[in-house]
Amino acid sequence: MVRDLVLKNRSYRRFYQEVAVERETCRELVDLARLSASGSNLQPLKFILSCEPEQNARIFACLGWAAYLKDWPGPAEGERPSAYIVILGDKEIAQSFGVNPGIAAQSILLGATEKGLGGCMIGSIKKPQLAQALDIPSQFEILLVLAIGKPRETVVLEPVGTDGDIKYWRDANQVHHVPKRSLDEIIIG
Numbered sequence: 001m002v003r004d005l006v007l008k009n010r011s012y013r014r015f016y017q018e019v020a021v022e023r024e025t026c027r028e029l030v031d032l033a034r035l036s037a038s039g040s041n042l043q044p045l046k047f048i049l050s051c052e053p054e055q056n057a058r059i060f061a062c063l064g065w066a067a068y069l070k071d072w073p074g075p076a077e078g079e080r081p082s083a084y085i086v087i088l089g090d091k092e093i094a095q096s097f098g099v100n101p102g103i104a105a106q107s108i109l110l111g112a113t114e115k116g117l118g119g120c121m122i123g124s125i126k127k128p129q130l131a132q133a134l135d136i137p138s139q140f141e142i143l144l145v146l147a148i149g150k151p152r153e154t155v156v157l158e159p160v161g162t163d164g165d166i167k168y169w170r171d172a173n174q175v176h177h178v179p180k181r182s183l184d185e186i187i188i189g
C-alpha cells in the first residue's frame with residue numbers, strides 16, 4: 001500500500017556502509033524518476049550515479065547533515081551511504097527547475113524503500129565544491145543529492161507537541177524522532 005511505503009520512507013542518515021548498492025539498482029531508481037511527472041514535460045533533470053567508495057567520499061565531503069542535531073557532525077566512517085544520486089538541472093533545457101527535483105527524489109526514495117533500502121534528500125550542498133569534485137559542466141545546476149544505503153537507524157514519527165516544536169531529535173538509544181503536524185492543523189479549508 002502507498003501509505004505503508006510512505007510511512008516506511010523516512011529520512012535515514014546512518015547506514016550499513018559495507019552493504020553495497022549496485023549501479024544497476026541506482027539505474028532502476030532513476031528510471032522511476034524518468035517515468036514521473038515533469039512540468040511542461042520538459043524532463044530537464046539529469047543524474048549522476050555514485051556507487052564507488054572513492055567517489056562517494058568526494059560527495060560526502062560536500063554535504064550537510066541533520067542541522068538540528070547540533071552535536072552530530074553526520075554519519076561516521078562505516079555508517080555512511082553506499083551510493084548517491086546527484087540530481088542536476090540541464091540549463092540547456094530549462095532556466096528553472098521548480099518542484100521537479102522533489103518529485104524525482106520522492107519517486108527514487110519510494111523505490112529505494114520498496115527495495116529494502118533507504119535514504120535522505122540532501123539540499124545542504126557545497127555546490128561549487130561538488131561541481132569541482134565531480135567535474136560537472138556549467139551546463140548543469142546542482143539541485144539535490146540523494147544519499148542511499150541500507151538503513152542502520154530507527155526513525156519514529158511523533159505528533160508535534162503542545163510547544164509546537166518541529167525539530168527532530170535523538171533519544172538516549174539513538175532512536176531518531178520526527179515530529180509531524182496533525183492532519184487537522186495542515187488542512188485549513
Ligand SMILES: Cc1cc2nc3c(=O)[nH]c(=O)nc-3n(C[C@H](O)[C@H](O)[C@H](O)COP(=O)(O)O)c2cc1C
Pocket residue numbers: 009010011012013064065066067120121122123124125155168178
Ligand atoms: C528538500 C529537502 C532538503 C533536505 N535537505 C536535507 C539536508 O541537507 N540534510 C539532511 O540531513 N536532511 C535533509 N532533508 C531531510 C529532512 O530533514 C527530513 O525530510 C525531515 O527531517 C523529516 O523527516 P522524514 O523525511 O523522515 O519525514 C531534506 C529534505 C527535503 C525534502
